[in-house]
Amino acid sequence: MNALYNFATGPLAWAAFAIFIGGSIYRIWSMIQLAKQKEAAFISYMSWPYALRSIFRWFIPFGTLGWKENPGITVATFLFHICLLVLVIFTPGHEVMWDYAFGISYPTLPEVVADGLTLVAIGAACFFVHRRLTNAQVRYVTTKADWIALGIAAAPFLTGFLASQQFGDGQIMTLLHVLSGEAMLVAIPFTRLSHALFQPFARAYIGSEFGAVRHVQDW
Amino acid sequence: MSILDRKIDDPELKRATETLTPDRIEQVINSVLQGETGARLKAYSEICMRCGMCAPACHYCVSHDMDPSYSPVGKVEQTMGLMLRKNGRLSPAEVYGMAQIAYTECNLCRRCVHYCPIGVDTGYIISTVRRICHKLGVTPLYIQDTAHSHSATMNQMWVKEDEWTDSLQWQEDEARDEFPGLRIPLDVEGADIFYSVIAPEPKFRTQLIYQAAAILHHVGADWTMPSTPGWDNSDMCMFTGDFEMMGRLKRSHFEAAQKLKVKRIVMGECGHAFRSVYDVGNRWLGWKNHPVPIVHSVEFFWELFHEGKIRLAKKFEEPVTIHDPCNIIRGRGLMDKLREVTHALCTNVIEMSPTREHNFCCAAGGGVINCGPPFKGVRLEGNRIKADQLRNTGVKVVVAPCHNCHGGLEDIIHHYQLGIHTKFLGDLIYECMEKPEPE
Ligand code: SF4
Ligand code: SF4
Numbered sequence: 001m002n003a004l005y006n007f008a009t010g011p012l013a014w015a016a017f018a019i020f021i022g023g024s025i026y027r028i029w030s031m032i033q034l035a036k037q038k039e040a041a042f043i044s045y046m047s048w049p050y051a052l053r054s055i056f057r058w059f060i061p062f063g064t065l066g067w068k069e070n071p072g073i074t075v076a077t078f079l080f081h082i083c084l085l086v087l088v089i090f091t092p093g094h095e096v097m098w099d100y101a102f103g104i105s106y107p108t109l110p111e112v113v114a115d116g117l118t119l120v121a122i123g124a125a126c127f128f129v130h131r132r133l134t135n136a137q138v139r140y141v142t143t144k145a146d147w148i149a150l151g152i153a154a155a156p157f158l159t160g161f162l163a164s165q166q167f168g169d170g171q172i173m174t175l176l177h178v179l180s181g182e183a184m185l186v187a188i189p190f191t192r193l194s195h196a197l198f199q200p201f202a203r204a205y206i207g208s209e210f211g212a213v214r215h216v217q218d219w
Numbered sequence: 220m221s222i223l224d225r226k227i228d229d230p231e232l233k234r235a236t237e238t239l240t241p242d243r244i245e246q247v248i249n250s251v252l253q254g255e256t257g258a259r260l261k262a263y264s265e266i267c268m269r270c271g272m273c274a275p276a277c278h279y280c281v282s283h284d285m286d287p288s289y290s291p292v293g294k295v296e297q298t299m300g301l302m303l304r305k306n307g308r309l310s311p312a313e314v315y316g317m318a319q320i321a322y323t324e325c326n327l328c329r330r331c332v333h334y335c336p337i338g339v340d341t342g343y344i345i346s347t348v349r350r351i352c353h354k355l356g357v358t359p360l361y362i363q364d365t366a367h368s369h370s371a372t373m374n375q376m377w378v379k380e381d382e383w384t385d386s387l388q389w390q391e392d393e394a395r396d397e398f399p400g401l402r403i404p405l406d407v408e409g410a411d412i413f414y415s416v417i418a419p420e421p422k423f424r425t426q427l428i429y430q431a432a433a434i435l436h437h438v439g440a441d442w443t444m445p446s447t448p449g450w451d452n453s454d455m456c457m458f459t460g461d462f463e464m465m466g467r468l469k470r471s472h473f474e475a476a477q478k479l480k481v482k483r484i485v486m487g488e489c490g491h492a493f494r495s496v497y498d499v500g501n502r503w504l505g506w507k508n509h510p511v512p513i514v515h516s517v518e519f520f521w522e523l524f525h526e527g528k529i530r531l532a533k534k535f536e537e538p539v540t541i542h543d544p545c546n547i548i549r550g551r552g553l554m555d556k557l558r559e560v561t562h563a564l565c566t567n568v569i570e571m572s573p574t575r576e577h578n579f580c581c582a583a584g585g586g587v588i589n590c591g592p593p594f595k596g597v598r599l600e601g602n603r604i605k606a607d608q609l610r611n612t613g614v615k616v617v618v619a620p621c622h623n624c625h626g627g628l629e630d631i632i633h634h635y636q637l638g639i640h641t642k643f644l645g646d647l648i649y650e651c652m653e654k655p656e657p658e
Contacts (some may be wrong), residue, residue: 002578010473016274018225031258031262032258033259033260034257034261035257035259037256037257037258038255038257038258039257039258039259041502041505042259042502045507058336058338064278064333064334065333065334065577066273066333066334066335066336067336069271069275069276069334070275070334073270074431075271077336096477103235111545135271136285136286136287136590137271137274137280137285137290137292137293138269138270139270139287140271140287140288140290140293141271141287141292141296142268142269142294143269146268146269180420183483191350192265192268194264194266195266195267195268195337198262198265198266199266199336199337199338201262202266202337202339203337203338204264205259205338205542206332206338206340207338210332210549211338213498214498214549214550214551214552214553215552216548216549216551216552216554217576218332218333218338219333
């Protein structure tokens with residue numbers, strides 16, 4: 001068990017990070033090459049100010065027409081992503097790993113707050129599941145890839161919460177948490193989770209088109 | 220519901236799909252996907268989260284009680300999604316359905332962009348689907364007829380060269396009764412303004428040329444029209460996916476202006492033509508900026524009012540509402556100028572809701588109205604929301620500076636018995652401006 005845990009947090013973790021970083025760089029690089037090769041006429045309209053304007057605007061909950069008219073998914077989306085980012089960095093257990101591996105230490109969230117945020121993220125994920133099953137427009141277009149992406153993104157929260165509650169055999173849960181976190185890292189460049197990489201580019205492009213060419217807002 | 224449950228008989232879609240084989244379909248689809256698409260399509264198809272947030276954006280979806288097969292992402296799934304899933308190996312029946320969706324159930328209005336957190340441009344995806352349909356030879360009959368007209372005559376309506384100049388001379392003749400000394404100057408080198416119109420103007424709405432001539436005469440403009448091909452700024456080939464022909468049309472339009480060495484092109488009140496010259500055709504030709512500056516008439520009228528060139532004898536008293544045409548609002552941000560001009564002309568303007576860049580499309584644009592009578596019901600049922608929007612203003616006059624919007628709105632007004640009249644800005648200016656005393 002210990003050996004397995006050491007392997008998961010050691011070599012496997014390095015491998016996961018390597019695939020995540022290398023894979024992400026490769027995907028972004030090859031996408032930019034493709035755009036340059038095939039869509040130069042469109043890149044030529046890219047504009048930093050309008051790209052950033054669009055990205056920031058869409059960072060504001062209820063700041064756009066899409067967010068306003070879809071309140072449920074808006075709240076769930078923002079909560080899910082905020083919890084994800086905060087927990088990845090500020091969970092005490094994660095900080096320990098950084099400290100252990102690189103000697104980097106920083107203030108962390110109290111356990112109970114981290115647990116609370118984890119529950120919020122799980123709640124948001126449950127909302128996504130519920131919506132996929134019950135909302136006619138979403139159900140119509142849902143494919144296996146969507147369920148896989150959702151499963152991979154939700155698993156670290158679920159296992160993390162159970163581990164922190166010492167559910168069942170604490171060590172197994174922790175191991176599962178580590179593995180699911182690594183699965184998520186590996187999945188980001190290669191599944192629908194790649195929206196984390198490409199959404200800023202897609203926004204920057206459409207923001208530039210709308211701002212610089214069409215002189216209108218894209219929200 | 221799926222597209223196959225609402226298949227509409229179109230003679231050309233039927234004829235063309237009957238000649239297709241799965242091998243041919245696969246080869247054409249993949250040649251376009253590999254040869255012509257790139258990072259945008261790849262990214263969109265991978266990172267669309269299937270969140271359905273775009274569903275309430277689309278008038279077709281809203282007007283069909285949120286039927287998911289009409290949502291933007293639903294339509295993408297049944298067309299581009301299907302092709303990607305099956306690696307291009309579609310049956311002829313599936314191609315028929317795909318063409319029906321792409322040509323008749325999406326106006327390329329891009330309202331859905333305001334709803335998508337990722338920034339997916341459904342209009343681009345559906346345009347690409349149309350491009351594939353064009354290469355398969357599968358386009359609805361009526362719009363294909365206009366595309367053929369473009370390639371045979373360089374205008375949309377089979378207007379012959381002598382008919383074009385005849386129409387202009389006829390309008391000049393008529394207008395001289397009301398405005399002595401008025402000219403419709405042809406081929407004047409070095410004029411300030413090259414005035415271009417869409418071919419339905421000389422064909423069906425000649426009074427609009429009369430009005431434009433009256434307004435240009437009233438403000439003392441130095442203007443001209445060409446007697447040769449290139450006078451038509453419209454472009455159905457952009458909408459059928461015949462981009463090669465689109466390029467020829469735009470080149471001919473700009474070259475006509477360049478030959479006359481004019482300072483700029485002013486276009487009549489049309490939206491799709493503006494999209495074509497401003498945003499699409501020019502890029503296909505590899506021009507980042509336009510070889511001749513080009514303005515839409517909303518902007519031109521706005522300039523005239525700002526410079527105090529239009530002298531009004533009266534204002535339009537009846538309450539009006541404003542319809543924002545997608546192609547010049549979401550396509551060029553003219554919503555403020557449109558309002559300033561309308562307010563300069565009308566005493567009582569009542570806004571629709573939603574409005575400006577969030578306005579619902581007329582459901583005629585994107586070539587949908589040009590797909591002709593078989594698909595009229597698609598537009599009427601697909602835009603109940605527009606009828607509600609219009610009805611809720613309580614007014615009896617709607618200002619819409621776009622030909623497509625006029626056609627679409629008139630059909631909706633008639634179908635839902637709203638008793639509303641549509642007006643161009645040119646109609647209002649002509650009606651309200653000072654005119655010479657009748658002799
Ligand atoms: S009609 Fe407009 S809102 Fe509907 S899918 Fe097409 S571009 Fe989007
Ligand atoms: S809103 Fe955007 S990401 Fe969501 S389903 Fe529609 S196109 Fe896809």
